[in-house]
Structures are given as structure tokens and as C-alpha cells.
Amino acid sequence: MTVHTGDITELMVDAIVNAANESLAPGGGVCGAIHRAAGPELAAECAAIGPCATGDAVITDGYALAPTRIIHAVGPVWHGGEQGEAALLALAYARSLQLAAQKGCRTVAFPAISTGIYGFPAEQAAKIAVNSVAGVLVAEPRIRQVIFCCFSEDSAALHQAELDALKD
């Protein structure tokens, strides 16, 4: 697992994960960036697949994007933390990696799901992200590399701190 700061649409990996909504419609944030970079065929495939429940994920072609696949994970909207948000966020990461492994994607990049428009507190989300991915990787040798692609230095520092904590 590594941390990268930058735009996820520029990464050369087998699959990038999109922070999607339940209807799999093109939205703002990282979702908007991915749809713009992939082209309109992506929205058409998503419309044919959707909807997708919170905590679950679906996989599509990457179209004009360098990654061969896009995994659309639906993270929870933050409602204060008492509505299963933590478990749903962990599930969204785990389900994404399951799909990646099934489809032969060995390198996967994640954005900080739910921490933008959906309002999940960034520090808590980073802890959940790193621990959920670490838990899956223990039992999933088909995935060779996971990149936490953060859009800000603050977010990257939170993810790096969680990675460092795993090694202690």
C-alpha cells in the first residue's frame, strides 16, 4: 500500500475506484473528473447497470482512461456517525478490491471515498480505508498494489499516518 497525492485520472493502474452515488450518475468531485476523462460511454454503461447500494460497488470498462477498468464504489453519506457509516465505508473498500481481484486487476487506486461531498470526517475515513484494505490484502494475493490517491497533502498525511501505524 502506498500514498500518492494528485489526480486519480492520471494514474497508470489496472483499475481506479470512483466515489460514486447510488444511481451511478456522473456527479461532481472525483466522480465528475473520472466521467469527464473516460468519456460519455461510461455514463451509458453505468446507467445500464445502476442502481448500486451504499457499501457496494460495480465495475465497468475504463473507456478513454488509461486504467482498463473503473470500479464504482458507493460510500455512505455522513449523518453523524450513528447510522452505520463506518461499516459501510469499510465495505465499499473491501467490495471494490473483491471486484478488482475477480476481474484480474492487480493494481488499484482509491480516492478518499465519502470525504468530499458526502462529508465523512477525513481522519476517521483514512483509518477505515487503510484498515479495510489491509484486512482484504492479507487474504487476497491477486492484488499486488493499492494506491491511496489523495487530492490534498492533508489527506495524504492522514493516510500515511495510518499506514505507518500498521507497521508499529
Ligand code: AR6
Ligand atoms: N482525484 C483524486 N481525488 C479527488 C479528485 C481527483 N481528480 N477530485 C476530488 N477528489 P468526492 P464523496 C477527492 O466529493 O464524498 C459525487 O458527486 C476529494 O478531495 O468526490 O464520496 C458522486 O457522484 C475527496 O477527498 O466524493 C457522489 O454523488 C475525495 O476525492 C458524491 O459526489 C472524495 O470526494 C460522492 O461524494
